[in-house]
Amino acid sequence: MSLLPTPETWDASRLFEHVSQKVTNTVLIRIMPVGCSQMGATAAESFCAAAAAEGGGDGADAYVLESGADGGGDVVCAAEAHLAAEAGVEVGEALEDEADAGDPDARGAWGRLRRLGSRLLLLRARDDDVGAAVCAALKDWNIGKLCFESDTEPYALARDKKVSDFAMASGIEVFTPVSHTLFDPADIINKNGGRPPLTYQSFIAIAGEPPAPIFEEYSELPPVGDTGEYELLPVPTVEELGYGDISQEEIPPFRGGETEALRRMKASLQDKEWVAKFEKPKGDPSGFLKPATTVLSPYLKFGCLSSRYFYHCIQDVYRSVRNYTKPPVSLSGQLLWRDFFYKVFFGTPNFDQIKGNKICKQIPWSENEELFVAWRDGRTGYPWIDAIMIQLRKWGWMHHLARHSVSCLLTRGDLFIHWEKGRDVFERLLIDSDWAINNGNWLWLSCSSFFYQYHRIYSPITFGKKYDPNGNYIRHFIPVLKDMSREYIYEPWTAPLSIHKKAKCIICKDYPKPVVDHDTASKECRKRMGEAYASNRLDSNSSKGKPSNLSRRKWSHGDHGASNSSIAKLLRTSRSE
């Protein structure tokens, strides 16, 4: 019987990541000869945004390269993952233009660029080194100007630094606008006296209104130039990426790409009353056929949707209604949470770890591989928790409060396991896995930073039951429990054997019994958290008066909070599995 998926089975995040965005060893390059002396920095920025809008929403990872110091040569726009994103994912979708039927290059972003008179050029990098492939193109195509969207994620920072260093050493002008977030992290930190704002309220107080999105539309683009000896590849198909023959129990309901992102956003925003009344943390975490929130996080993460554009469209809805909720609980408030975590990360060394992280409480988490694996694989014996972890593995997305439930249980709620271990699992499996937001929320939920009410623990039994007393969510994601009686669906181990037999689910055989007793474990966790907090207080009292590591200084795009060692670690963890 297939009870629970093993780590080797279907994993939604891999497909989403590969098809929708990070085809890790490929570089998509758009090249066009143009008399581009007219193309100054601002034009380049809007070009970057416009070109990326064709496939990447907010210009994420788009490179615009201009050759020749006199500006008279070729211009190259290389949209690395995010254009691949849509181009790749929309392969297989209905074609917009009948005349292009049967031509895979005519689909998605790829097709739209072609209709504007240009195209994407797809190169394959040797040894997964995308940075090296871009550098080679810069050199071989005699590029004079490089524009790309600033990105703060450690993996991207390392890649972009390599390309920028090469460009600058070769006399190539570099321009890197910020558009992935509502605000420029460096600006906010500078406005806050050189430190990141550590509360949402302080962030809101200094942030003001975000810049408007760029709405420029292009009816044509200059044609592709001479690509020399380079072998240009078509957008890889799902099969070529190695996902053609996976026998999966369930296809995740989320498709990648800008078209889908915009469709999803419009569908959410057309219900003005829903937008006006949106209030987190209200909302049903067990809603899976119709999720209680927008599910736009994967599209924001990969740049298929611009956060500025989304924010702007929400404001349009607010203007058309009488009353609406306000940050932090409103829908626009959620986008501000996103920016908040980006700002804190940007100004906090070692944000992704306990060690050397000034804002993280030092808590002596336990090592217990068996408990950790049970949590990771959805075998804790608590159906609410296991269903969430299985949804994570199969769909790569769960509701915010579902994330709360499982992260609380792993850390300060029951198992007392290190938040970094849970973070790694989320990073691997979420389709919206976002370095700043994921680390920030794990710090929060483990009461290591931002939130300190460690006495408030989610019950793995009663919390889910409040929303879904019949356990439909559990029945869907854990089929072996589908016939368990409503009375026992959240605590099947308490049912008599006759009920187990009737439901064809024998505890310890078909489904595990709980790995810990929640009442005992949560009591012990509270005690340990209390001790850890007390010892942190002592440590901070004894170090009072010592100068802070975060000296007051001016920040710029090139600065980032993560140390080199944490970047190296992140690179290993995010690429090795």
Ligand code: FAD
């Ligand atoms: P909506 O409620 O529709 O919100 C709209 C957008 O606001 C989201 O798409 C997201 O970009 C942003 N947002 C919403 N809630 C938060 C939040 N708490 N913090 C920051 N931004 C927010 N979100 C990620 O995008 N990537 C992650 O890797 C991630 N890891 C998380 C880990 C844990 C332990 C927890 C508790 C939460 C995590 N979140 C993460 C935050 C949140 O759960 C998701 O952003 C949200 O559930 C996405 O669904 P949605 O798009 O329907 O959100």
